[in-house]
Amino acid sequence: TRTSRPQRILKAVQRKATVGDPQSVITAIDHFCRHREWAMNVGDEKGSILDSVVNEVSPVTVLELGTYCGYSTVRIARLLPPGACVITLEFNPDYAAIARQVIKWSGLEDKVQLVEGASGDWIPWMKEHFGVQAFDLVFLDHWKERYLPDTKLLEECGLIQKGTVLLADNVICPGTPDYLEYVRNSPHYNSQYYRSHLEYTKAEDGLEKSVFLGY
Numbered sequence: 001t002r003t004s005r006p007q008r009i010l011k012a013v014q015r016k017a018t019v020g021d022p023q024s025v026i027t028a029i030d031h032f033c034r035h036r037e038w039a040m041n042v043g044d045e046k047g048s049i050l051d052s053v054v055n056e057v058s059p060v061t062v063l064e065l066g067t068y069c070g071y072s073t074v075r076i077a078r079l080l081p082p083g084a085c086v087i088t089l090e091f092n093p094d095y096a097a098i099a100r101q102v103i104k105w106s107g108l109e110d111k112v113q114l115v116e117g118a119s120g121d122w123i124p125w126m127k128e129h130f131g132v133q134a135f136d137l138v139f140l141d142h143w144k145e146r147y148l149p150d151t152k153l154l155e156e157c158g159l160i161q162k163g164t165v166l167l168a169d170n171v172i173c174p175g176t177p178d179y180l181e182y183v184r185n186s187p188h189y190n191s192q193y194y195r196s197h198l199e200y201t202k203a204e205d206g207l208e209k210s211v212f213l214g215y
């Protein structure tokens with residue numbers, strides 16, 4: 001097919017969603033991915049859990065690892081008060097280009113900083129480049145084998161402090177066994193599993209919420 005799946009998702013947003021209305025962007029993507037083509041957005045069911053964690057944490061600075069088309073970026077940013085922002089990292093330039101347009105359509109570009117690159121390269125520069133002290137919330141949704149090394153890197157860089165909440169997608173499907181073992185057995189984290197389903201399917205998946213307790 002000439003167009004990519006992210007391009008078709010953007011088309012669905014431009015056809016069905018209202019400019020400046022984040023909820024209509026979310027609804028348009030969920031409808032397209034449930035009824036037309038599956039795609040790896042966190043989706044509506046796990047998305048509601050994400051919403052509740054964002055509301056509970058009321059973060060000022062959020063780090064999202066894995067933007068894809070910007071679906072979860074929009075879900076998070078729409079709940080942030082003025083002055084709060086989400087820094088979202090995307091490795092794939094084609095995904096990033098689509099996400100920028102989806103975020104713009106939702107009218108949330110002032111609350112979002114989209115950065116292109118690999119987590120391992122960017123995390124050590126976050127403090128210096130963005131003037132971030134520590135993140136209040138980190139949403140992990142990128143390469144599943146990078147969840148653990150990047151959590152350790154965030155710790156080493158002082159970007160995780162007492163009270164920082166890590167929320168990880170796909171801890172069952174595709175699965176992140178080494179990450180789960182780490183946060184569930186570490187005395188420095190208080191971890192909780194939110195059982196759900198893989199986006200737009202009946203397969204089990206879930207989110208793991210881990211609160212850093214300090215050293």
Ligand SMILES: O=C(NCCCCCn1ccc2cnccc21)c1cc(-c2ccc(F)cc2)cc(O)c1O
Pocket residue numbers: 040041042065066067068089090091092117118119120141142143144146169170173174198199
């Ligand atoms: O792979 C997934 N996501 C990651 C995509 C690539 C991220 C690349 N990337 C972005 C930022 C970044 C920074 N540094 C390095 C790399 C970086 C994913 C997969 C499934 C899935 C797929 C098939 C299936 F049969 C069942 C489930 C479901 C999900 O919800 C997912 O999230």
Ligand SMILES: [Mg+2]
Pocket residue numbers: 040041042141169170
């Ligand atoms: Mg995911």
